[in-house]
Structures are given as structure tokens and as C-alpha cells.
Amino acid sequence: MTRIRVHGTEREIDPAGEFAAWLDPSRTAIVSIDMHEGHLSDDPACPCPAPRGREIVAGIDAFHREARALGVRVLHVRSTLRASGVDDVGGTSGSAWRVTFPQHVGPIPGADEHALAGSRWTEFVTEVLPGDEVVSGKKRLSAFYPTDLDFLLRQLGVTAVVLDGIMADCCVLNSAFDASNLGYRVSVPSDLVRGTDAGLEEAALSMISLHLGLVLPSSELLEAWRRCA
Amino acid sequence: MTRIRVHGTEREIDPAGEFAAWLDPSRTAIVSIDMHEGHLSDDPACPCPAPRGREIVAGIDAFHREARALGVRVLHVRSTLRASGVDDVGGTSGSAWRVTFPQHVGPIPGADEHALAGSRWTEFVTEVLPGDEVVSGKKRLSAFYPTDLDFLLRQLGVTAVVLDGIMADCCVLNSAFDASNLGYRVSVPSDLVRGTDAGLEEAALSMISLHLGLVLPSSELLEAWRRCA
Amino acid sequence: MTRIRVHGTEREIDPAGEFAAWLDPSRTAIVSIDMHEGHLSDDPACPCPAPRGREIVAGIDAFHREARALGVRVLHVRSTLRASGVDDVGGTSGSAWRVTFPQHVGPIPGADEHALAGSRWTEFVTEVLPGDEVVSGKKRLSAFYPTDLDFLLRQLGVTAVVLDGIMADCCVLNSAFDASNLGYRVSVPSDLVRGTDAGLEEAALSMISLHLGLVLPSSELLEAWRRCA
Amino acid sequence: MTRIRVHGTEREIDPAGEFAAWLDPSRTAIVSIDMHEGHLSDDPACPCPAPRGREIVAGIDAFHREARALGVRVLHVRSTLRASGVDDVGGTSGSAWRVTFPQHVGPIPGADEHALAGSRWTEFVTEVLPGDEVVSGKKRLSAFYPTDLDFLLRQLGVTAVVLDGIMADCCVLNSAFDASNLGYRVSVPSDLVRGTDAGLEEAALSMISLHLGLVLPSSELLEAWRRCA
Numbered sequence: 001m002t003r004i005r006v007h008g009t010e011r012e013i014d015p016a017g018e019f020a021a022w023l024d025p026s027r028t029a030i031v032s033i034d035m036h037e038g039h040l041s042d043d044p045a046c047p048c049p050a051p052r053g054r055e056i057v058a059g060i061d062a063f064h065r066e067a068r069a070l071g072v073r074v075l076h077v078r079s080t081l082r083a084s085g086v087d088d089v090g091g092t093s094g095s096a097w098r099v100t101f102p103q104h105v106g107p108i109p110g111a112d113e114h115a116l117a118g119s120r121w122t123e124f125v126t127e128v129l130p131g132d133e134v135v136s137g138k139k140r141l142s143a144f145y146p147t148d149l150d151f152l153l154r155q156l157g158v159t160a161v162v163l164d165g166i167m168a169d170c171c172v173l174n175s176a177f178d179a180s181n182l183g184y185r186v187s188v189p190s191d192l193v194r195g196t197d198a199g200l201e202e203a204a205l206s207m208i209s210l211h212l213g214l215v216l217p218s219s220e221l222l223e224a225w226r227r228c229a
Numbered sequence: 230m231t232r233i234r235v236h237g238t239e240r241e242i243d244p245a246g247e248f249a250a251w252l253d254p255s256r257t258a259i260v261s262i263d264m265h266e267g268h269l270s271d272d273p274a275c276p277c278p279a280p281r282g283r284e285i286v287a288g289i290d291a292f293h294r295e296a297r298a299l300g301v302r303v304l305h306v307r308s309t310l311r312a313s314g315v316d317d318v319g320g321t322s323g324s325a326w327r328v329t330f331p332q333h334v335g336p337i338p339g340a341d342e343h344a345l346a347g348s349r350w351t352e353f354v355t356e357v358l359p360g361d362e363v364v365s366g367k368k369r370l371s372a373f374y375p376t377d378l379d380f381l382l383r384q385l386g387v388t389a390v391v392l393d394g395i396m397a398d399c400c401v402l403n404s405a406f407d408a409s410n411l412g413y414r415v416s417v418p419s420d421l422v423r424g425t426d427a428g429l430e431e432a433a434l435s436m437i438s439l440h441l442g443l444v445l446p447s448s449e450l451l452e453a454w455r456r457c458a
Numbered sequence: 459m460t461r462i463r464v465h466g467t468e469r470e471i472d473p474a475g476e477f478a479a480w481l482d483p484s485r486t487a488i489v490s491i492d493m494h495e496g497h498l499s500d501d502p503a504c505p506c507p508a509p510r511g512r513e514i515v516a517g518i519d520a521f522h523r524e525a526r527a528l529g530v531r532v533l534h535v536r537s538t539l540r541a542s543g544v545d546d547v548g549g550t551s552g553s554a555w556r557v558t559f560p561q562h563v564g565p566i567p568g569a570d571e572h573a574l575a576g577s578r579w580t581e582f583v584t585e586v587l588p589g590d591e592v593v594s595g596k597k598r599l600s601a602f603y604p605t606d607l608d609f610l611l612r613q614l615g616v617t618a619v620v621l622d623g624i625m626a627d628c629c630v631l632n633s634a635f636d637a638s639n640l641g642y643r644v645s646v647p648s649d650l651v652r653g654t655d656a657g658l659e660e661a662a663l664s665m666i667s668l669h670l671g672l673v674l675p676s677s678e679l680l681e682a683w684r685r686c687a
Numbered sequence: 688m689t690r691i692r693v694h695g696t697e698r699e700i701d702p703a704g705e706f707a708a709w710l711d712p713s714r715t716a717i718v719s720i721d722m723h724e725g726h727l728s729d730d731p732a733c734p735c736p737a738p739r740g741r742e743i744v745a746g747i748d749a750f751h752r753e754a755r756a757l758g759v760r761v762l763h764v765r766s767t768l769r770a771s772g773v774d775d776v777g778g779t780s781g782s783a784w785r786v787t788f789p790q791h792v793g794p795i796p797g798a799d800e801h802a803l804a805g806s807r808w809t810e811f812v813t814e815v816l817p818g819d820e821v822v823s824g825k826k827r828l829s830a831f832y833p834t835d836l837d838f839l840l841r842q843l844g845v846t847a848v849v850l851d852g853i854m855a856d857c858c859v860l861n862s863a864f865d866a867s868n869l870g871y872r873v874s875v876p877s878d879l880v881r882g883t884d885a886g887l888e889e890a891a892l893s894m895i896s897l898h899l900g901l902v903l904p905s906s907e908l909l910e911a912w913r914r915c916a
Contacts, residue, residue: 006332007425018328082820082839091842093388093412097440099247103235104439133769137824137835140410141440146835148824152769154641155778159322169432170440174410177403181369183322183612196236196439203398203432210333210425211370211399212325311591311610320613362540366595366606377595377604381540383870384549412841464790465883476786551846551870555898557705561693562897598868599898617780627890628898632868635861639827641780654694654897661856661890668791668883669784669828669857 002224004216005190007206013214015224022160022185022214025225029073029158031179032060033143033165033172036078038114038121040166047114047121048097052194052201053166060164060192061127063218068131070225073156076128077135077143077165077175079115087139088114095140097170104196115139143175150182160185162221168195169204176212186213189221231453233445234419236435242443244453251389251414251443254454258302258387260364260408261289262372262394262401265307267343267350269395276343276350277326281423281430282395289393289421290356292447297360299454302385305357306364306372306394306404308344316368317343324369326399333425344368372404379411389414391450397424398433405441415442418450460682462674463648465664471672473682480618480643480672483683487531487616489593489637490518491601491623491630494536496572496579498624505572505579506555510652510659511624518622518650519585521676526589528683531614534586535593535601535623535633537573545597546572553598555628562654573597601633608640618643620679626653627662634670644671647679689911691903692877694893700901702911709847709872709901712912716760716845718866719747720830720852720859723765725801725808727853734801734808735784739881739888740853747851747879748814750905757912760843761819764830764852764862766802767809774826775801782827784857791883802826830862837869847872849908855882856891863899873900876908 001012002023015023035057039050064074081087088094089112098111115121115138128134137147143163144150153161161184163172172193179186188208195201209215230241231252244252264286268279293303310316317323318341327340344351344367357363366376372392373379382390390413392401401422408415417437424430438444459470460481473481493515497508522532539545546552547570556569573580573596586592595605601621602608611619619642621630630651637644646666653659667673688699689710702710722744726737751761768774775781776799785798802809802825815821824834830850831837840848848871850859859880866873875895882888896902 004332006329007429009333011332013332021322084818084820086820086842087835087839088842092844093250093414093842096409096415096442100235100442101439103233103240103242104238131771133771133773139835139838141406142410145410146838148774148826148833151826151833152774155773155775155780157779169436173402173436174406177370177406180325181371181374181403185322186325200236200432200435200439203429204436206429207398207402207433210326210330210429213329313589313591315591315613316606316610317613321615322613362542362544368606368609375606375609377545377597380597380604381545384544384546384551386550462790464787465887467791469790471790479780551708551872554867554873554900558693558900559897561691561698561700562696599864600868603868627894631860631894632864635828635864638783639829639832639861643780644783658694658890658893658897661887662894664887665856665860665891668788668887671783671787 002216003220004214005205006209008202015227019214022187023224024160025070025072025228027158028160028162029075029153029156030064030067030162030164031075031077031143031175032126033077033163033175034079035060035124035126035165036121037123037125038079040125045110047110048108050166056192056194057125063164063189063192064127066222072225074132075135075152076124076132077138077149078122078124079138080117080122080136081115081139083117141171141174142178143171144178153184162187162189164189164192166194168193169200173204173207176208180212187221188215189218190215192218231445232449233443234434235438237431244456248443251416252453252457253389254299254301254457256387257389257391258304258382258385259293259296259391259393260372260404261303261305261355262392262404263306263308264289264353264355264394265350266352266354267308269354274339276339277337279395285421285423286354292393292418292421293356295451301454303361304364304381305353305361306367306378307351307353308367309346309351309365310344310368312346370400370403371407372400373407382413391416391418393418393421395423397422398429402433402436405437409441416450417444418447419444421447460674461678462672463663464667466660473685477672480645481682481686482618483528483530483686485616486618486620487533487611487614488522488525488620488622489601489633490532490534490584491621491633492535492537493518493582493584493623494579495581495583496537498583503568505568506566508624514650514652515583521622521647521650522585524680530683532590533593533610534582534590535596535607536580536582537596538575538580538594539573539597541575599629599632600636601629602636611642620645620647622647622650624652626651627658631662631665634666638670645679646673647676648673650676689903689907691901692892693896695889702914706901709874710911710915711847712757712759712915714845715847715849716762716840716843717751717754717849717851718830718862719761719763719813720850720862721764721766722747722811722813722852723808724810724812725766727812732797734797735795737853743879743881744812750851750876750879751814753909755818759912762822762839763811763815763819764822764825764836765809765811766825767804767823768802768826770804828858828861829865830858831865840871849874849876851876851879853881855880856887860891860894863895867899874908875902876905877902879905
């Protein structure tokens with residue numbers, strides 16, 4: 001049996017039962033979201049700080065290593081904006097978080113440098129190894145728009161995705177919605193995502209577990225994959 | 230000033246300030262999501278019950294009436310699946326909620342009838358008046374995919390959307406993400422959405438307020454629009 | 459061997475060779491494009507006349523009958539615009555053909571009625587049988603945008619499409635490009651499409667044969683499918 | 688008056704008339720398609736030769752210089768595939784042209800190297816200047832899928848596009864269809880595109896002129912823009 005969490009309550013499911021399509025390692029890719037310097041640096045100039053994300057760097061790297069050994073593909077998604085700024089602050093409709101998030105955390109001094117192509121902020125903090133693939137066009141909250149992630153997943157023959165990274169209550173959750181709408185089976189390892197705060201993190205996991213797919217410890221995912229291998 | 234709610238805290242903003250693009254009635258449409266019998270009926274056969282949604286039918290109708298009088302367009306989005314079932318239970322990848330949600334609420338007996346074209350479940354409970362438009366192709370959680378809502382909003386010259394309806398923590402939240410990613414300015418009237426439960430409803434509004442746009446009472450929206458008119 | 463036409467020259471291919479994915483009936487759907495009254499009626503009020511299309515109505519019906527018997531799905535795509543006109547002449551950016559095509563054929567008196575929901579112009583001229591599916595949201599030239607055709611094909615598990623209908627040099631060709639870009643294998647039966655005139659029809663088939671897929675008589679397609687069945 | 692070509696016939700239009708939205712330089716961007724070494728190199732190893740394209744390099748550079756001086760933005764679209772090959776020959780559904788085009792021109796020895804990231808084949812032959820923007824994700828025939836071109840055009844506030852480059856009867860024509868379906872007004876300078884051969888080039892221009900937008904000499908476009916400036 002596989003232990004999952006449904007809206008905060010622990011349950012057990014049969015991994016060969018109605019969630020089998022969620023747990024088939026041969027049709028699964030891990031999509032690791034926004035684990036780059038622009039969110040994770042502890043430099044005060046960090047343009048879009050998600051400091052809780054630093055807690056999961058080592059855990060994500062370890063999870064990816066185990067997954068690769070089981071034949072599961074690892075994809076890394078990265079926010080990248082054209083250096084001119086036209087994709088965001090210099091265009092007709094900039095990112096909404098630039099005005100909404102400061103209502104909660106106060107001014108973000110380096111925000112205009114966020115994700116600019118060629119800057120150090122787009123460097124990954126997690127390990128990117130040969131055999132992994134990178135999706136570089138993320139420009140808003142979803143990993144799917146306006147990127148080629150769906151195209152890449154189709155080319156890989158993937159029908160299930162596992163989302164890790166940051167932030168649980170925006171980019172991870174948004175990507176989980178998109179993946180599910182597009183027909184992919186979605187799982188999220190509860191120990192390998194972080195949100196704005198613990199409360200919203202938990203709420204995002206509840207929403208995913210109720211509407212989209214499986215929320216479970218990464219160790220349970222690995223265990224389920226090993227049984228299939 | 231306009232009163233908004235940011236992650237549960239009340240704040241005031243200048244409606245002519247950095248949120249002006251969110252509050253321009255001449256470029257705004259209301260997108261009312263899934264207010265149909267398939268979610269709102271109190272018949273035990275209701276295929277996808279969202280009973281909290283019944284509380285806001287009268288409020289939504291009143292809000293739409295005031296909005297129309299101010300020249301704001303009202304669009305109604307409706308889930309509709311081909312009668313053969315191929316869009317969901319009869320296809321290669323059915324809706325995830327059919328297996329995830331019952332983990333929380335138990336079996337949903339009528340679920341297979343949900344949103345089938347030609348059934349009574351697709352009838353709107355809220356008022357749809359001449360001059361409104363209907364978007365009928367919703368098949369998963371987002372109002373945008375695979376529908377023509379983005380196409381319609383572009384044809385209307387709309388740059389801001391107000392989302393009301395159900396459910397706050399899935400279809401409304403997913404549509405808010407999509408709308409914002411596509412460049413629309415998003416507002417959600419806190420009194421005119423309902424979620425799975427009060428906690429997830431509140432969490433969804435927090436996420437919207439932090440990452441996407443304005444969360445505020447419908448009366449504040451109407452007030453801001455009147456000032457512009 | 460299967461006879462195909464490549465840029466006007468007849469060739470033979472091995473149906474089990476590099477084009478095998480194009481010719482597998484178990485993964486194929488026929489997408490029949492715009493065979494409705496709005497293009498085919500001989501009424502002088504016909505809003506968007508494609509008179510050459512009348513020549514292929516009987517041939518398409520016969521082809522679909524044989525295909526269904528071999529287990530190939532038949533989908534019918536239909537242009538439909540909201541009755542208010544907002545999707546086209548009443549919106550911010552109407553269909554380009556409304557100003558370009560009259561440069562060639564002169565004024566088209568009924569054009570404003572084209573494809574309006576609820577009008578007789580959206581009625582199919584070809585046979586639509588139980589077991590077929592209908593895609594009703596076509597609003598511009600492609601059968602894929604802004605419709606749910608890609609969604610439907612995925613739900614059907616389809617990886618190859620056969621396009622018939624009108625017009626070879628606009629909606630059929632545009633849909634062939636989109637289908638191929640999306641990863642579907644595209645074939646076009648040369649006897650079951652018609653264009654603006656014989657020259658553009660032939661040119662469209664040449665483009666399809668060079669860049670997208672197989673152009674061949676419908677009898678050859680049926681023959682190849684029978685061999686697989 | 689502005690001279691245009693409609694299905695091979697010369698006509699004159701009033702640039703301030705029904706085509707005014709096609710000819711407004713303040714809302715226009717040039718989208719230059721695939722003018723890179725992978726198509727234009729005269730090296731025998733050239734992976735996807737489009738030799739007719741070499742004739743227009745100087746003309747495109749001159750046109751872009753004049754356009755920039757009039758304030759029209761220049762965007763360069765480039766085919767780029769991940770170095771691993773997964774986007775095409777190494778994925779579930781490779782580009783169709785790899786099997787169709789050789790039916791006409793014979794084997795293409797270097798085809799597997801086409802557009803690989805990091806190779807010399809992705810270098811532009813035309814001038815790319817500061818202030819221009821680059822769209823690098825083209826992977827099939829359209830400049831729009833799976834790229835962020837539509838996103839970029841929206842951010843630029845663009846409502847009209849001018850397409851130049853190669854090849855007239857596939858990538859340029861496909862992009863013209865997509866642009867028009869998405870609501871952009873499309874023009875193509877007849878002297879600054881090249882196709883598979885002269886016949887298909889002419890046919891592609893006829894299709895564009897009948898269904899999508901304006902086909903005219905680049906000098907006429909510049910002249911129309913100068914009148915507006």
C-alpha cells in the first residue's frame with residue numbers, strides 16, 4: 001500500500017488500483033520548478049526571494065538521483081525573461097506579483113532584475129545532470145505557458161508528472177492545474193515543495209490532493225516506483 | 230480609497246494607483262464560473278455537488294445586474310461534455326477529481342452524468358440575460374481550456390476580468406491563474422465565490438491576493454467602477 | 459504498395475515502412491472540415507460560397523461509411539460564431555477573409571450571416587451518424603483554434619488524422635499544418651478536398667505532400683487500412 | 688494608393704481604408720523567419736537546405752534597417768531543438784518533413800543535425816541588432832508553436848505583423864495562418880520570401896492574399912508606413 005495525504009488526512013491506496021496511472025515510472029517525468037538563484041539566493045539583492053525553498057535543495061537533489069536510477073526523467077524549469085525587459089516590466093502587461101506580493105511583504109528592491117536572461121539569477125541551485133532536460137521559457141507562474149513543456153512531455157511519451165520546487169501556492173499549484181487539465185497524472189511530494197508560508201503550503205497540498213492528484217512523501221513515490229521496476 | 234483583502238488582512242489602495250488597470254470598467258468583463266445545476270442542484274442525483282455555491286446565487290445575480298448597468302459585460306462559463314462521454318470517463322484520460330475527490334467525500338453516485346451535453350445538469354441557475362455571452366466548452370477545471378474564452382475576451386477588447394462562482398479552490402483559482410498568465414488583470418469578489426470548505430476558500434483568496442490580483446467585496450468593486458463611469 | 463502523390467508526381471511507398479504511423483487505422487480519425495450549408499448552399503444568400511465543395515459531398519459520405527466499417531472514427535468540424543456577432547464582425551478583429559477574398563471575387567452580400575449560431579448555415583450537408591463526434595467551435599480558418607479538437611483527439615487516443623472537406627487552400631491546409639505541428643500524422647485524400655480553384659487546390663496538395671504528410675486517393679487509404687485490419 | 692497583389696493580379700488599395708489596421712507602423716512588428724545557417728549555408732552538410740533563401744538576405748537586411756528607422760520592431764525567429772534530439776528525431780513524433788521532403792529532393796544527409804542547440808546551424812545569416820528581439824524556440828513549421836511569439840507580440844502591444852524569410856510555402860505560410868487566426872493583421876512582402884520553387888512561392892502568396900492579408904512589394908510597405916509616420 002502507498003501512504004498519501006488527502007486534505008491533511010493520511011490514507012492508504014493500492015498503488016496498482018485506480019491511481020496506477022499516477023505511479024508508473026516508465027511514463028513519468030519529474031518537473032522541478034524554479035530552483036534557481038533568483039528565488040533561492042540569500043544575497044539581499046535576490047530579486048524574488050523564496051527563502052523557504054532553500055530547505056529542500058538537498059532533498060530534491062537526492063530524490064532526483066534516486067529517480068534517475070529508476071529510469072524516471074528529470075526536467076528543470078527555469079524562469080527566463082528577455083534581457084530587454086519587454087517580457088515583463090517593459091511590456092504592456094507586467095507580472096501581477098510585482099504589485100500584489102509587496103502588499104504583503106513590502107517593497108522588493110531587486111524585483112526588476114528577476115529572471116533576466118544572461119544574469120546570474122537564472123542559474124540553477126539544484127543539480128542539473130547530463131540526461132536531464134531544461135525548459136527555459138517560463139515567464140509567468142505556470143511552467144507550461146509560454147514554454148514548450150507540454151511539447152517536450154509529449155515528445156518524451158510521458159503521461160504522468162511529479163512536481164517539486166517552489167512555490168507550492170503559486171507556480172507549483174498553477175503547474176499542477178495545467179498539467180492535470182492537459183491530461184497528465186499529477187503527483188506532488190509533500191516534503192519537496194515550499195510555499196509562501198506553512199499555512200498556504202498546506203492549503204496548496206490540500207487542493208492538489210482533492211482536485212488533481214497524489215500528495216505523498218517522496219519516499220513513498222520512490223517505493224511505489226521500485227515495486228514497478 | 231478601495232478596501233481590499235491581502236492574505237486575510239484588510240488594506241486600502243488608491244483605485245487610480247498601481248491597480249488602476251484592475252478597476253477600469255470599460256475594459257472589464259465578469260466571468261461567472263460553473264453556476265449550473267450539475268453543481269448546485271439539491272437533487273441527490275446531482276453529479277458534482279458544490280452545495281456552498283447555493284449561498285451566492287442571489288448575490289451573483291444582483292452583482293451582475295449592477296455591473297451590466299455600468300456597462301460591464303457578463304460572461305457565463307459552463308462545463309459541457311459531449312454526450313458520448315468521450316471527453317471524460319470514456320476517453321484516454323478522465324478528470325482527476327473523479328478519483329481524488331471521493332477520497333475526501335466518499336463515492337459520488339451520479340458523477341458519470343456530470344456536464345453531459347443535453348442533460349439538465351448544464352442549465353444555469355443564475356440569470357443569463359440578452360447581451361451576456363455564454364462559454365460552453367469547459368471540460369476540466371479551467372474556464373480557459375479547452376474553451377474559446379481567451380478568444381472571446383480578446384474580441385471584446387477586455388483586459389481585466391472579475392471571476393465569481395464555484396469553486397474558489399479549484400475552478401475559480403485555476404481560471405485566475407490562467408487569466409493572469411495570459412495578461413488579464415484579475416479581481417475576485419470575496420463574497421461571491423465559494424469553495425470546498427471555509428478554510429480552502431480563504432486560502433484560495435489569499436493566494437489570489439498575493440500572486441494574481443485584487444480580492445475585495447463586490448460592493449467595493451461596484452463603487453470603484455461607479456467612480457470611473 | 460500504396461500510391462501517393464508528391465508535388466504532382468505519382469510515387470509508391472511501402473505502407474509498412476516509414477509512413478506506417480500515417481496508415482494505422484486503429485490510431486486514426488477522419489476530420490471532415492466545414493461541409494455545411496454556409497459554404498455549400500446554392501442559395502444566392504449563401505454567406506461564404508465554396509461551390510466546388512458540392513462535387514465531393516457524395517464521395518465524402520461514401521468514404522466515411524467505409525471508414526466507420528473499418529473502425530476509423532469520423533469527426534465533423536463546423537464553423538460556429540456566437541449569434542451576437544462578437545466573435546467576428548462585432549469584435550475587435552474580424553476575420554481577414556471578409557476584406558481579402560472580395561478583392562478577388564467581389565462583394566459577398568450575405569457574409570455577415572456566416573456561421574451564426576442558430577442559423578441554417580451551420581447545418582451539415584454531409585451525413586453525421588451516431589458514433590461520430592462534432593466539433594462546433596471553429597471561428598477562423600483552422601479546425602484547431604479556438605476549438606477543442608486537439609483535446610478530443612487526445613481523449614480518443616488518436617495519433618493520425620485524415621482531413622477532407624473545404625477549402626483545400628485555406629481551412630484544410632491550415633488544419634494540416636496545425637495537426638502536424640501538434641504531432642499528428644496527416645493524410646489528405648486528393649479526391650475529397652476542393653479549393654478556391656483547381657490551381658490552388660493542386661498547390662495546397664503539393665505543400666501537404668512536401669512538408670506534412672500523405673496525399674493520396676481515398677481508395678488507396680481504404681486499401682491500406684484494410685490490409686491492417 | 689498602395690499597390691498589392693491578389694492571387695497574381697495587381698490591384699490598388701487606399702492605405703487609409705479597410706486595410707488601415709494592416710498598415711499602421713506604430714502597432715506593427717516584422718517577424719523574420721528562419722534566416723539561419725541551417726537553411727542558408729552553402730556547405731554540403733547544411734541540414735535543411737533552402738538555397739533560394741540566399742537571394743533575399745541583403746534585401747531583408749535593407750528592409751529591416753528602413754523599418755527600424757520608422758519605429759517598426761524587428762523580431763527574428765529561429766529553429767532550435769534541444770541538443771539531445773528529444774524534440775525531434777529522438778522523440779515520439781519527429782518532424783514530418785524528414786520523411787516527406789526527401790520523397791521530392793532525395794536523401795538529406797545532414798538532416799539529423801538540423802537546428803540543434805549549440806551547433807553553428809542556429810546562427811543567423813541576417814543582421815540582428817540591439818533593439819531587435821529573438822524568438823528561439825521554433826521546433827516545427829510555425830513560428831508560433833511551441834514558442835512564446837504570441838506572448839511577445841502581446842507584450843509589445845503589436846496588432847499587425849509582417850512576415851519575411853523562408854520558406855514561403857511552409858513556415859511563412861503556416862505562421863501567416865496562425866497570426867491571422869490569433870487576430871493579428873498579416874502582410875507579406877513578395878520580394879522578401881522564398882519557397883521550395885517559384886511555383887509554390889507564387890501559390891503561397893496567392894493563398895495569403897485571398898485568405899489572410901496583404902501581399903505587396905516591401906517598397907510599398909515602407910511607403911505606406913512613411914505616410915503614417
